[in-house]
Amino acid sequence: MRVKILISAIIFQILSLIAMLAYAYVPIYFGKEIKVDVTLYDPRDLLRGNYVSLNYDFSALPIKYRDLQKPGTKIYLALKDINGTYVKDEYSFVKPKNQIFLTGRIYGNRAKFGIEAFFMPIDKALQIERDIRQKGAWAILSVMDNGSARIKEIVLKE
Amino acid sequence: MILLNKNFLANELAKWRNEGLIDRVTSEKIAARYDIDLQNIGDKKNFILKLVAYLFLALSLITLVGANWEEMPRYVRLLIIISILAFVNLSALFMLKKGRESTAISLFFLGNFCYGIAIALIAQIYHLGEHMPNGVLLWAVGAFVLSISTKKSILITQSLAIALLWFIMDIELRVSHEFLIFIAISFYMLLKDESKALTVMLFISIFVYIICNMANLSSFEFSQFMWYITINQIVLIGLSYSLFGISLSLVAQKFNKIKIAVALRWISLITGIAILLFAMSFISHRNYDYIDLNNSLAFYGRIYGVLHIVFATFSLIILAQFKRYYVAILALFLLILPFGVGYFFEYSNAIYSILSVITGAVLIKQDYLKLGLSTIFIVANVRYFDLIGDYIGTSLLFLLFAVIVLVVSRNKKAIKNES
Numbered sequence: 050m051r052v053k054i055l056i057s058a059i060i061f062q063i064l065s066l067i068a069m070l071a072y073a074y075v076p077i078y079f080g081k082e083i084k085v086d087v088t089l090y091d092p093r094d095l096l097r098g099n100y101v102s103l104n105y106d107f108s109a110l111p112i113k114y115r116d117l118q119k120p121g122t123k124i125y126l127a128l129k130d131i132n133g134t135y136v137k138d139e140y141s142f143v144k145p146k147n148q149i150f151l152t153g154r155i156y157g158n159r160a161k162f163g164i165e166a167f168f169m170p171i172d173k174a175l176q177i178e179r180d181i182r183q184k185g186a187w188a189i190l191s192v193m194d195n196g197s198a199r200i201k202e203i204v205l206k207e
Numbered sequence: 208m209i210l211l212n213k214n215f216l217a218n219e220l221a222k223w224r225n226e227g228l229i230d231r232v233t234s235e236k237i238a239a240r241y242d243i244d245l246q247n248i249g250d251k252k253n254f255i256l257k258l259v260a261y262l263f264l265a266l267s268l269i270t271l272v273g274a275n276w277e278e279m280p281r282y283v284r285l286l287i288i289i290s291i292l293a294f295v296n297l298s299a300l301f302m303l304k305k306g307r308e309s310t311a312i313s314l315f316f317l318g319n320f321c322y323g324i325a326i327a328l329i330a331q332i333y334h335l336g337e338h339m340p341n342g343v344l345l346w347a348v349g350a351f352v353l354s355i356s357t358k359k360s361i362l363i364t365q366s367l368a369i370a371l372l373w374f375i376m377d378i379e380l381r382v383s384h385e386f387l388i389f390i391a392i393s394f395y396m397l398l399k400d401e402s403k404a405l406t407v408m409l410f411i412s413i414f415v416y417i418i419c420n421m422a423n424l425s426s427f428e429f430s431q432f433m434w435y436i437t438i439n440q441i442v443l444i445g446l447s448y449s450l451f452g453i454s455l456s457l458v459a460q461k462f463n464k465i466k467i468a469v470a471l472r473w474i475s476l477i478t479g480i481a482i483l484l485f486a487m488s489f490i491s492h493r494n495y496d497y498i499d500l501n502n503s504l505a506f507y508g509r510i511y512g513v514l515h516i517v518f519a520t521f522s523l524i525i526l527a528q529f530k531r532y533y534v535a536i537l538a539l540f541l542l543i544l545p546f547g548v549g550y551f552f553e554y555s556n557a558i559y560s561i562l563s564v565i566t567g568a569v570l571i572k573q574d575y576l577k578l579g580l581s582t583i584f585i586v587a588n589v590r591y592f593d594l595i596g597d598y599i600g601t602s603l604l605f606l607l608f609a610v611i612v613l614v615v616s617r618n619k620k621a622i623k624n625e626s
Contacts, residue, residue, distance in 0.1 A: 052300065052303075052304065054356040055300055055353075055356050055357065056300065057356070058353040058355075058357075059296040061352050061353075062322050062349045062353060063289065063293065065348070066289060066329065069342075069345060070285070070329055073329055073332075073333035073335055100331075100336075120379065121381060154338070156380075161336075163336060163338075164334075164336065165336040166334055166335070166336025167334050168331040168332075168334055199333060199334065199335075200334045
């Protein structure tokens with residue numbers, strides 16, 4: 050009996066990893082690919098290693114969306130296509146219709162959309178940080194209909 | 208014989224045997240007389256060493272994952288880490304079936320780390336940067352499921368530590384009351400499988416939960432003055448919580464939960480003294496010069512004031528029940544302490560210093576000689592260097608310290624003469 054319970058617990062751990070894997074991968078597989086402007090710097094996460102922290106101009110919230118909202122409140126950002134690059138259209142607390150949008154949460158005076166970290170080896174992170182300072186870059190995102198997004202890659206502007 | 212003394216005697220017996228003072232048979236006879244399992248005490252040390260080794264192994268794996276092997280395809284990296292997780296856990300299961308319980312538990316301990324590493328790896332591979340505590344929560348849940356099924360308190364301790372990590376990381380967004388579920392499960396498991404480590408971890412977890420709630424409530428009510436006021440309130444709650452821990456250790460001892468009693472008394476004492484020494488060093492009237500919100504009514508009227516009263520009152524009742532009258536006096540002091548630091552906040556330093564010396568004296572009275580003396584000397588040291596101009600006041604304070612310690616010493620002498 051005890052062995053059966055233990056095996057179930059081990060299977061639970063592995064299944065939860067598979068579920069997390071699906072959660073991470075589904076937006077990449079089913080999402081629509083878009084391109085947004087991005088800048089970055091290079092910190093380190095104690096568990097997950099080195100990454101570049103991505104900064105989007107739409108992450109900083111206008112004053113009317115800050116302060117009054119509790120941290121963690123959901124916010125939606127509608128995007129519009131300008132010459133192949135998606136840029137901020139407007140923020141709202143209700144899901145936009147007939148438009149590509151990102152779903153995020155408010156953290157102080159910024160919103161996080163789950164696309165702020167891009168993990169890479171330390172040398173590469175430092176190199177890309179230097180390149181982006183000179184040339185600028187786009188983040189290629191894969192966005193689902195519900196606004197959840199994943200970063201596919203970072204592309205330098207030529 | 209209490210557990211601490213048993214451990215001491217077991218270690219001494221081993222030394223005497225090695226030095227040739229006694230032979231193996233005599234050492235075993237002495238051990239049997241005091242119900243000491245010499246074999247198990249050796250096994251326990253080996254078990255702890257195994258846990259430490261596996262902890263380093265886990266750190267090595269975390270660092271390896273952090274290196275971010277881009278040259279290796281994603282699926283290969285995932286396959287490796289999930290295979291390691293499955294292999295470690297199945298090996299543990301195999302060891303358990305073979306009856307090698309301590310090896311099995313150590314492997315499950317490593318397995319729980321591997322599970323967390325796998326979560327970190329998936330987050331790294333798919334650049335999940337939205338809210339990292341969610342990943343730690345998943346880690347805590349998975350670790351708890353495995354730990355509960357083993358019913359081993361050392362694994363529950365590990366899982367509770369992970370849950371505590373999640374709770375602290377999640378503070379950025381909110382105070383997660385769901386943490387209480389982890390605390391409740393751990394408490395239940397502690398009653399099933401007594402453990403010092405789990406007792407200490409539970410004590411810390413509950414304290415952190417209370418403090419975070421207080422800080423959260425205060426931030427909405429006091430804005431810029433929140434910090435000074437909250438620190439003083441944390442000190443008050445921390446002191447009554449520690450005394451409550453000491454009282455509960457007496458209850459645990461009565462119900463023959465010796466490991467829980469020893470650990471609870473130790474962690475409560477250390478926490479209480481650390482808080483007292485912090486308060487008498489840093490809670491200065493200078494912080495309150497421009498605040499009059501910190502009065503006793505503001506404290507008693509709020510949820511954490513009620514909590515303070517509950518802790519101190521229950522401590523008083525339990526201590527009186529167990530005839531620990533000297534410690535019970537401290538509980539009485541704690542009940543009126545918010546009045547003291549509320550109305551005379553200019554003298555907070557002095558009030559906490561006097562309380563520290565009284566605590567030191569009570570500790571000596573309760574046969575914690577070194578701890579009591581250390582407390583008194585730290586207070587004297589800090590007060591001497593911090594007198595800053597007020598020579599008369601400091602001199603009077605030292606005089607009071609001397610009187611307190613002399614009173615205790617006279618009583619000790621009287622008891623000795625009587626005996």
